Amino acid sequence: MIEDIFSIDLRVSEKLYIKRNRHLPENRKTDRRISIVSGIHGDELEGQMVCFLLNEFLNEHRDRIRGIIDIYPSINSIGIDSIVRNVPPTDVDLNRVFPGSPDGSLPERIAHAVVEAVKGSDIAIDIHSSNIFLVEIPQIRISEENAETLLPLAEKLNVDFIWVHGAVTVLKSTFAHTMNSLGTKTLVVEMGVGMRITQEYCYQLFDGIINLLVEEGFLDWEVKKPVRKPIISTGGTVHFLNAEAPGIFIQTARHGNWVKKGQQIGRVVSPLTGEVVHDVVSPANGFLFTLREYPVVYQGSLLARIYEEQNG
Ligand SMILES: [Zn+2]
Secondary structure (H helix, E strand, O other): OEEEEEEEEOOOOOEEEEEEEEEOOOOOOOOOEEEEEEOOOOOOOHHHHHHHHHHHHHHHOHHHEOOEEEEEOOOOHHHHHOOOOOEOOOOEOHHHOOOOOOOOOHHHHHHHHHHHHHOOOOEEEEEEOOOOOEEEEEEEEEEHHHHHHHHHHHOOOOOOEEEEEOHHHOOOOOHHHHHHHOOOEEEEEEEEOOOOOOHHHHHHHHHHHHHHHHHOOOEOOOOOOOOOOOEEOOOOEEEEEEOOOOEEEEEOOOOOOEEOOOOEEEEEEOOOOOOEEEEEEOOOOEEEEEEEOOOEEOOOOEEEEEEEOOOO
């Protein structure tokens, strides 16, 4: 069932819609509801394929649905249509204006409408895909204050890594923070890279969402393959590697692998002089879960993130 959750006239003959696909259980009365959300950032498209796979699966297996499953593929729909991250024409990051306001700016009104629509869900999954600069292994990011309630859910999603953030780094104006404070257990997935579809990751997360739907009672289905056991960041250290000089970044290590202390991750080079301006090496034995994809770097640009386990 396709429904509009928000619509507004933009200019002459142009209208903005935000839509969801609601899958209702047959012959059963239930208030249990899960919301799967994507496209808050218009340049992050991995979630488009995941939403397609889910809608396709649920269309084919209507008789197996046991709770309300709402899928919102494109929250920043005009951003996706215009291939930009923020909400055009305002250039505002939608994930910095939650919970929004019913009579504020366009981004605030969109945020408000999304909160009103998702509010009351038991669980929400917010799918992001990094940005055009960095590629991320499928991972879930949760804040320390919510770790106790969210970790058991996150472990069901078939991701490789769960990054539990310290309280100081939590942004209060995000969709996830707003929904968690309203009582909807909300998980943020980051995977892949902006403006691309990494099919392998999309299938991996699709399997994870199906597993979570089954384990949480939204779907009657037999999951044949057990989900991955993720690395969980609590207790360890996340190392950030930044460029020491501007240039072109050339990867040498493979993303999503364990690396050794002193191992080369990549090189920042000068195409003009032929020099290596920064030999990028790992500061620790750890898991390379973020890697620079877009080659042009400035001094200070993020090149990689490596997770070092305790006593690693
Ligand atoms: Zn995002």
